Amino acid sequence: MDENARYQVLRNDEEQYSLWPLDVEVPAGWHTVGKEGTESECSAYVDEVWTDMRPRSLRERMENATA
DSSP, X not given: OOTTOOEEEEEXXXXXXXXXXXXXXXXXXXXXXXXXXXXXXXXXXXXXXXXXXXXXXXXXXXXXXXX
């Protein structure tokens, strides 16, 4: 594993996160969130912001079911 590798944090429309190599094209359906760094820096960011692992559509369905 390359400790000098740089990553970026991506998020999809379901508000799921992923680390992606900085030098690789972002895949369809994913968008950058503006965080770049080492794998551990990006992982720490994702741990901080991704507090609900459920996909957005599931969260919305569950919220509507209780309303």
